[in-house]
Amino acid sequence: xxxxxAPSGERVARISxxxxxxSDSLGWHYWEPGGExxxxxxxxxxxxxxxxxxxxxxxxxxxxxxxxxxxVLSPGTSYSVPITFRPIERVLYNDTVHFxxxxxxDFSITIRATLP
Numbered sequence: 133x134x135x136x137x138a139p140s141g142e143r144v145a146r147i148s149x150x151x152x153x154x155s156d157s158l159g160w161h162y163w164e165p166g167g168e169x170x171x172x173x174x175x176x177x178x179x180x181x182x183x184x185x186x187x188x189x190x191x192x193x194x195x196x197x198x199x200x201x202x203x204v205l206s207p208g209t210s211y212s213v214p215i216t217f218r219p220i221e222r223v224l225y226n227d228t229v230h231f232x233x234x235x236x237x238d239f240s241i242t243i244r245a246t247l248p
Contacts, residue, residue: 136181142156143156146239147178148161149237149239150183150237150238150239151179151183151236152177152178152231152233153172153176154241156241156242157241157242157243158171158241158242159226159243159246160217160244160246161245162246163217164219165221166219167202167219168216168217168218169217169218170214170215171215171217172212172214172215172239173212173213173214173215173241175203175208175213176205176209176210177206177207179207181207182205182206182207183204184202184203184204184233185202185203185205185211185232186202186231186232187200187213187229187232188230189229189230192225192227194218194219194225196215196216196218197214198213213218215229217243217245218246222247224244224245224246225245226242226243228243231246
């Protein structure tokens with residue numbers, strides 16, 4: 133069985149700095165204008181202490197999320213944040229979601245939709 137790919141440098145730095153493990157980005161590859169596509173973005177607390185995480189909504193209206201509330205993550209637990217993409221034309225879409233971990237710092241992830 134092949135080895136799993138090593139985590140990116142950005143991911144390793146994020147784990148070290150804020151104690152949260154998650155992907156560096158979330159992408160949509162198969163979509164049609166006028167559709168609605170939702171994917172989960174999973175964050176995990178990899179520390180031994182409870183952490184509080186907040187996020188800011190994406191700036192574009194093509195990507196949306198639930199109203200930001202504080203997410204309380206016990207040690208070792210994960211939380212899935214749904215992110216919805218609603219394209220109106222066949223172009224590339226890019227945005228960012230910013231997360232803040234109370235007392236630890238911030239990080240951002242890229243959300244994008246490539247042309248199908």
